[in-house]
Amino acid sequence: MMDSSMIEPNATLDASPTLAEALNNDAAVTAVADADAVSAPTDAQSPLTTDLTNNVHHQRWQSYLKDCRELIHLVEPLEVAGRIVKVTGLIMVATGIKMPIGGACYIPLQDGGRVEAEVVGFDGENLLLMPQSAVDGVVPGAKVFSMEITETLPKPQFGRPPRRRAQDRARHFPVGDALLGRVVDAAGNPLDNLGPISTEVTAPLSGRVINPLMRAPIEEPMDVGVRAINAMLTVGRGQRLGLFAGSGVGKSVLLGMMARYTTADVIVVGLIGERGREVQEFIEQILGPEGLARSVVVAAPADVSALMRLQGANYATAIAERFRSQGKNVLLIMDSLTRYAMAQREIALAIGEPPATKGYPPSVFAKLPALVERTGNGARGEGSITAFYTVLTEGDDQQDPIADSARAILDGHIVLNRTLAESGHYPAIDIEQSISRAMHNITSKEHQQAARLLKQLYSRYLRNQDLIAVGAYQPGSDPMLDVAIKKRDQINAFLQQDIDESAYMQACLQQLAQTVS
Known part of the structure; x- marks a missing residue:
C-alpha cells in the first residue's frame, strides 16, 4: 500500500475524490491518479500559498489512505x-x-x-x-x-503483520453467568431445549497457567454438606480430591449431595463418559431443581467420540476458571477422571503412540496433572475451584495405574467401600483409607484430636470384630476396644447420612464432639 510519505509534498489535491467515489466512479479513479502527477507550484506563487497547499494535500492523502486501510481490513482472508x-x-x-x-x-x-x-x-x-x-x-x-x-485476532497495523498468538487461533466457547442452570454438550451447545446459549463471553479450552508462588494458600474450609467429610475429611477451599470407587457403591449419590448442600457460590458438573441414562438421572433426581439453579452441567456421554470426551472435561474446567476469575468460590465435580484418561488412551493409540502400563500410553499420565493443576485457588484476590474427581477402580483395585497416578497428584482421596455399601452403610466412605491432606491447615487442634480419636475407635473395632462376633474377646482386656464396642452404634449413626439430609459444618463439629466424649 502507498504510504503518505511517498506523495510529492508540493502536489495539489483540490479535486481528490472520496474513497467511495474512487471505488465506484472510473472518472474519480482517474482524478486520483492525475492528482499525484500535478506539477509543483510556479515561482510566482508565494511561500505561504505553497505551504498551505502542501498541508491540505498531505491531510487529504492521509485521510484517503486511512479509509483504504479500514476497507482492506474488512476483506475476508484467503481460505486455504x-x-x-x-x-x-x-x-x-x-x-x-x-x-x-x-x-x-x-x-x-x-x-x-x-x-x-x-x-x-x-x-x-x-x-x-x-x-x-x-x-x-x-x-x-x-x-x-x-x-x-x-x-x-488483533487488528493489523499499517506496515506490519498482525501478531497471532496460539490462544487467538484456538476456538472459543461460551462461559460465564449465561450458563447457570443450563445443560450443555462438550461444544457448548444446549441439551436442555431452553433456547440458545449466549456467546457474549467466550474463552478457549486451555486456561492460563498460574504461577505456583502466586496462588493463594488453602486457609478456609469448604462446607460440602456431608457429615463424614466435614468432620473426618475436612475439605479446604481450592483443594483437589479424588473419589475412588467401583461401580454401584453410591458415588453419584454422594456427588449429588455435595452439589445440593455445599456453600460454594457456583457448581460446575462435568459428566464425562457416563451412560446417557445416568446423565438424565443425575440432573433430574440427584441434582434436582435446587442444585441445578446454581450449576452448569457439561455432558459428554459414552456414545460421543473420544475427542469430545476430552473436550468436555476441558470445557467444564474452563467454565470453572471463568467463575474463579470473577472472585467466586466454585465446586467442580468431574465424573469421571478415569473416562477422561480412557479417551486420551484411544486417541494416543490411534496416532501410533506405544502403550505402557495396562495399555495406557505415556501421554495419558501427562494429561492428568495438566487438567488437575488448572483447578485450585487462583491468585490472591481471585476466587477458588474446589474439585472432586471420581476415579473408577476396577474390581475395587486401588492399585490401578490411573488410581495410582491420581492419588499422587491430588490433595487427598475419599475411598468408597463396597462392603459398607452392601451392608446398607451410606455414604459408604471408608474413613480408614481416606485422607484430606489440607485438613491440618484449616481445622482447630480440638477438631483434629476428636477426628483422630473417632478414627482410632472405628479402626480398633474393625480389627477385632471377628473376635467379638464369636465371643472370644474378654471385656477389660483392651480399654480402647471397650470404648469402641460401647460407642459402635453411635459412631455408625454419625458416619451415615440420608440422601435428603444436609449436615452443615458447625453442626457436624458439635456432633463429633458428642460422639467421642
Whole structure:
C-alpha cells in the first residue's frame, strides 16, 4: 500500500475524490491518479500559498489512505484448503494444509453437512485429524478447511503483520453467568431445549497457567454438606480430591449431595463418559431443581467420540476458571477422571503412540496433572475451584495405574467401600483409607484430636470384630476396644447420612464432639 510519505509534498489535491467515489466512479479513479502527477507550484506563487497547499494535500492523502486501510481490513482472508487422503479407524489424514497441534478444522460433506475435527499429530507434511463425530459421508479427496477464529485476532497495523498468538487461533466457547442452570454438550451447545446459549463471553479450552508462588494458600474450609467429610475429611477451599470407587457403591449419590448442600457460590458438573441414562438421572433426581439453579452441567456421554470426551472435561474446567476469575468460590465435580484418561488412551493409540502400563500410553499420565493443576485457588484476590474427581477402580483395585497416578497428584482421596455399601452403610466412605491432606491447615487442634480419636475407635473395632462376633474377646482386656464396642452404634449413626439430609459444618463439629466424649 502507498504510504503518505511517498506523495510529492508540493502536489495539489483540490479535486481528490472520496474513497467511495474512487471505488465506484472510473472518472474519480482517474482524478486520483492525475492528482499525484500535478506539477509543483510556479515561482510566482508565494511561500505561504505553497505551504498551505502542501498541508491540505498531505491531510487529504492521509485521510484517503486511512479509509483504504479500514476497507482492506474488512476483506475476508484467503481460505486455504487441504484434502483428505486417508481414513483409518479413528484417524483421518489430510495434506495440503498447515495447522498447529490442537487446531480445529472441518470437512464439508456432499449433503451439505460437515465433520469437525482437531489436529492431534502430523506425519511429515500430513496432518493427523481426530473427528468429533462419525465420519460417514467423507469421500477420498474431500476438502479440509481451518476453523481459525479470526474475530479474536488483533487488528493489523499499517506496515506490519498482525501478531497471532496460539490462544487467538484456538476456538472459543461460551462461559460465564449465561450458563447457570443450563445443560450443555462438550461444544457448548444446549441439551436442555431452553433456547440458545449466549456467546457474549467466550474463552478457549486451555486456561492460563498460574504461577505456583502466586496462588493463594488453602486457609478456609469448604462446607460440602456431608457429615463424614466435614468432620473426618475436612475439605479446604481450592483443594483437589479424588473419589475412588467401583461401580454401584453410591458415588453419584454422594456427588449429588455435595452439589445440593455445599456453600460454594457456583457448581460446575462435568459428566464425562457416563451412560446417557445416568446423565438424565443425575440432573433430574440427584441434582434436582435446587442444585441445578446454581450449576452448569457439561455432558459428554459414552456414545460421543473420544475427542469430545476430552473436550468436555476441558470445557467444564474452563467454565470453572471463568467463575474463579470473577472472585467466586466454585465446586467442580468431574465424573469421571478415569473416562477422561480412557479417551486420551484411544486417541494416543490411534496416532501410533506405544502403550505402557495396562495399555495406557505415556501421554495419558501427562494429561492428568495438566487438567488437575488448572483447578485450585487462583491468585490472591481471585476466587477458588474446589474439585472432586471420581476415579473408577476396577474390581475395587486401588492399585490401578490411573488410581495410582491420581492419588499422587491430588490433595487427598475419599475411598468408597463396597462392603459398607452392601451392608446398607451410606455414604459408604471408608474413613480408614481416606485422607484430606489440607485438613491440618484449616481445622482447630480440638477438631483434629476428636477426628483422630473417632478414627482410632472405628479402626480398633474393625480389627477385632471377628473376635467379638464369636465371643472370644474378654471385656477389660483392651480399654480402647471397650470404648469402641460401647460407642459402635453411635459412631455408625454419625458416619451415615440420608440422601435428603444436609449436615452443615458447625453442626457436624458439635456432633463429633458428642460422639467421642
